[in-house]
Amino acid sequence: MATLLTNDQTALPDASTDKPSQSGGNAKPVKTRKELILQRWYALKNERSSWIREYKDISNVLLPRAGRFFVEDRNRGNRRNQNIFDSTATKSLRVLGAGLMAGATSPARPWIALKTPYDDLNKKHSVKTWCADVTKLILDIFNRSNVYRSLHSMYEEIGAFGTSVSIIMTDYQDVIRMYPLTAGEYCISTSDRGEVDTLYREFQKTVAQLVKQFGYANVSDNTRSMYDTGNLDVWRTVIHCIEPNEDRDPSKSDARNMAWTSTYLEIGGSSDSQQSSNMGTTGGDNALLSVSGFKKFRVVAPRWSTYGGDIYGNGPAMDALGDIRQLQHEQLRKGQAIDYMTKPPLQMPTSLKNHDIDTLPGGASYVDSATPNGGIRTLFDVNLRLDYLLSDIEDVRSRIKSAFYEDLFLMLANNTNANMTATEVAELHEEKMLMLGPVIERLHDELLKPLVDAAFDIIVEAGLLPPPPPELAGVSLQVEFVSILAQAQKQIGTNSIDKLTMALGAVVTMQINAQQPVTVLDNFDPDGWYEQYTDALGTDPGLDVDPDQRDAARAARAKAAQQAQQQAAMQQAAETAKTAAQAPTQGGASNVLSDTMSNLTGYTGGPQ
Known part of the structure; x- marks a missing residue:
């Protein structure tokens, strides 16, 4: 595999970012990067606090292993399902997660297709073939990495808590790797357009992990001391923030001046930091472990549904x-x-x-x-x-199963009508897809499109992209979804096409039976019907013939038909001449051909 180029360029902390500067004797000191991170983390936690209680209630009765509401909640195997006496809701959530996985992002079949914004360009065979090859490359990378495992956990997370979050990173082994988070360990914020553009998360790593990932020189003094004394398994708290880089210089492309900044801060609990004390950290110092950047926001944060200006989503649970x-x-x-x-x-x-007193069956007790x-x-x-x-x-x-759309995903499995026709099944699918349609659209916009865009960018930077055809020079690409759920919504439109073709066939049959010219087909475009139907069904472009080859074949077929018609006319003329030569006239003394030639000869004037 070619050497990968990452858009996450790590830069070591600059000492100048930790020192407050003063512009005058009475000027207030400028807050350091550490202080700004702690200040915003505390503000985002305070903003999220109203959601935590409901998250805990959902976790207690639905997913006891999900949710991290304390930084120490890690790898704990203690029993957590004491509040679950009926697992119906948990099983329904499993069905929802599996249904979204199989219906929207099935690893067993293509669920995306790359296209250009221009229909004429999409019809060119070279463009269709190249887009299909790149699509297969992206799906193959997804299969080789942990993308599908992460997506499944995200579907369950969004069904339970209404919001799910995952970080997308370049990986030198799998090209792309996702790091899904769970409710309680992260905070998000949105831009003025309502799009998630900021992620803060709090987690813990051991001393050994910190030194290995960020280097001995970048960790805090406490961590270095523990590392030197062999206390490698002591847990240390880290804050990771990904947010827009408001202070960047657009003319520069180094890590500190990318569109999004990615910063890791180790919390040691400085006594003079109010934010640190609020978070319960004790002892030691705070250290900037790493400052890096992203060209694009490498975080996907889909929400089931939102109301008004809410940042976090509302889910079925x-x-x-x-x-x-x-x-x-x-x-x-x-x-x-x-x-x-x-x-x-x-x-x-x-x-x-x-x-x-023996209260068991058959027991004996002696009484007065x-x-x-x-x-x-x-x-x-x-x-x-x-x-x-x-x-x-x-x-x-039944109400719980309906809330988690279990009746939709198990629609055919739970159907007891063995004689249901294909039309009835299609109408049933149409009814259910209308209920799930808004959720699928939001998943496309907030999860799957950013994921495919990130994969495409990583492939380009890694040099794995096949050479595009000349027609695509300077042309942008767009993602079209062809999953089962996406196609089910598209196929709602094929019902009207099917009804049209069936009615058209009936009219054609009537005209043929009445021995009338089939004039109704003058209104029907077979090529347009084929393009719309294959697009709705999401068939592989490799099955299509190049339009230039198709037109050339049609022209050759028309030319061959014309030549055959000319040969038939010439043969008919020859047969007519032969018949004329054999037809006797003037009592058998001559024939039609000789008489015709004699008449024509007379018009030449003859010798004088």
Whole structure:
């Protein structure tokens, strides 16, 4: 593989960024880069704080292993599912994640196609072939890297918390690599256009990991001291921020002057930093580990849906949280009620105190016969109608499954009508796709398009892009989605095309049966029908014939037909002449041909 060129150029911290400068005796000192990072991180955490409680509630009853709400939440195997008494919601979320994975970004089939903005250019065979080759290259890189594993976890994350985030980085082994995050360990912010353009995250690395990744000279004094004494597995807190570089010089292309800055800051908990104390850090110093840059925002942060100026998204789990809580409560109470009915609390006389009472089936207890039942009876009776409770539980389960679109993704698997026609299946797909359409469009805009753009840029910088045809010089490319879900929405339009062609065929049949000219086909463009239908179905461009070759074949076929028609006319003329030569006239003394020649000879004037 060719040597990769990365757009993330690492630059070591500049000592000047850590020193405040003063323009005068009374001027306020300029905040250092460290102080600015801590200040904004604390502000973003405060902005996000109103979402954390709901994130925790969702994590408790849906995904106990997801969510990192404390910086120390790492690799903990303690039991976390004590609040889940019914796993319906978790299974429905799994179905949602798997359905989005198979429907939008299936590793088993193409789900993107590169095209130009111009239809005429897209019809050229060289352009179509090159775009198809680049598409296959991008999908092959995705298959070789961790992209699909990351996408699956992001789909579950966005279904649970409404927002999912992943960092896209150049990788020297896999070309591209994604680093998905979970709720609670990151903060995001948006631009004036409502697009996510800032990411702050807090995580921990060991002393050994910090020194290996950033170098001994760039870590804090505390970390160097621990490294020197062999305390390699002590965890250290790091803040990573990716944000627009407002102070860059556009005329320069070094790491410090790229459009987005990427900075790692090790938190040592300086005592004079209010922000550090608010984050609970203790002891040591803060150190800029790395300052680097990106030409483009290498973070994807899709949101299920947003309202107004909200930064974080709203997901299906938030809509179904009340139903999920109700389901857990009903299952808990159902178990308690069954326990009360099968093993109720007992009321016994004081004379039996400290005596053995066998409450198991077939057990024997010795009591005073003068007292009915020995004075042993239930403390209170519980008469639970389990049928009513189970009916309500099933109703809650159906609402949860509907909230996670389980009925959509398992539509055909759960269908009991074995005689359903293809038309009925198509109409059912159309109805469901209309419900999921807005979510798919948002995933395209906020997740998949930026991912494909990043992969294309990395391929270009790595020198892996095949030479483009001359027609593409100076032409931009755009991504078209041809996944199952995307095609399902497009194929809604094919229903009208199918109805048109069926009606057209019926009219053609009527005209033929009536022995009339088939004039209705004068309104039909077969080439236009083919282009629209193949585009809606997303077929491989390799199946198409080059339009120039097609036109040449048609011209050759027309020329051959014309030549055949001319030969037929010449043959008919020869047959006519032969017949004329054999037809006798003037009592058999001559024939039509000789008489004609004689008549023509007379017009020449003859010899004088």
